[in-house]
Amino acid sequence: MTTACASTCTRRDAAEHFQRDGFAVIGSLFDVTEIQILRQELDRYISRELPRLPADAAFYEDKADPSTLFRLEKLSWYNPLMRDLLWGDKLMSVAADVLGDDPVPQNMMLFSKPARVGSPTPPHQDSYYWMIDPIDAGTTFWLPMDAVDEDNGCVRYVPGSHKLGMRPHGPSKQFGFSLGLLDFGDDDLRQEVAAPVQVGDMIAHSGLCIHRAEANRSPRCRWALGMVYYGKRAKYDEERKKAYAAKLKAEWEAANRI
Numbered sequence: 001m002t003t004a005c006a007s008t009c010t011r012r013d014a015a016e017h018f019q020r021d022g023f024a025v026i027g028s029l030f031d032v033t034e035i036q037i038l039r040q041e042l043d044r045y046i047s048r049e050l051p052r053l054p055a056d057a058a059f060y061e062d063k064a065d066p067s068t069l070f071r072l073e074k075l076s077w078y079n080p081l082m083r084d085l086l087w088g089d090k091l092m093s094v095a096a097d098v099l100g101d102d103p104v105p106q107n108m109m110l111f112s113k114p115a116r117v118g119s120p121t122p123p124h125q126d127s128y129y130w131m132i133d134p135i136d137a138g139t140t141f142w143l144p145m146d147a148v149d150e151d152n153g154c155v156r157y158v159p160g161s162h163k164l165g166m167r168p169h170g171p172s173k174q175f176g177f178s179l180g181l182l183d184f185g186d187d188d189l190r191q192e193v194a195a196p197v198q199v200g201d202m203i204a205h206s207g208l209c210i211h212r213a214e215a216n217r218s219p220r221c222r223w224a225l226g227m228v229y230y231g232k233r234a235k236y237d238e239e240r241k242k243a244y245a246a247k248l249k250a251e252w253e254a255a256n257r258i
C-alpha cells in the first residue's frame, strides 16, 4: 500500500494543524547548526557520562552491543543542555499554543532506531501511558537529529484519531514500548500518513493521536528527541505512575534487558 505523506506547516500554523489532525509537522523550527550542537552533546553524553549513570538511563537492542542503543531515558534530569531545550522559551511557547494551556515539562528521551537493527514502534496513544485526566491534556514533541523518511522509520499518524477518544491497549511484544493498540487494523492503515522530516523540523503530536513507526531497514541512523509536556490542567496519580514504572523496571531486569 502506498502511504500519503503529511504536509509541513509553519510555526504560526502549528496549533491549527495540531487541532485538526492531532499532529503538526513544523518545518525548519530549528537551524541545522542548532541540531548539530544537540547531536554533538548527545554523542559526548553517551561516551562520557552514560557509563556512570544508572542502568535504566539507556536501553539497547542487544545489551552487549553499545551500537544498538535504542533509548536514552530521563535526559533532562541528567543533562543541562537537554534540560534547557525542554524548558526553553521556544518549545514552551509551541507547547502553550498546541495545548491551549500553560505547559508543564515532564520528560525527555532519545528514540533511536539503529541502522538496520532498529525495530518497529507499535501503534499507540501516548496518553494511555501517561494516565492523565483529561486525556487530551498532553503533547509529545518529536525532534529528529537525522533526516527521517520511510526507509529509516519515520513516524506514521492516523489523522483525526485524537478526536475519537482512547482505544484499547494491551501488552506489546516490543521491548521499550510496553503497550500497543489492540484493535489497530486495515481502516487505520488506509487513513495513516507518513511524516518524513528534515533536520530542523519538529513534530508535535497530541497524546491521543494514534502513531507508530516501522523498523529502520536502511544503513542510516535514526535519532529523535522525544519531549513530553502536560497542560497545567492535567491531573495524575503520582503513586500509580511510580508503581507502573517500578513494575516495568522489574520486568526489564528479569528479562536481563537493563
Ligand SMILES: O=C(O)CCC(=O)C(=O)O
Residues within 6 Å of the ligand: 111, 121, 126, 140, 141, 142, 155, 211, 212, 213, 224, 226
Ligand atoms: O520514535 C519512535 O519510533 C516512537 C515515537 C513515539 O512513540 C512518540 O514520540 O510518542
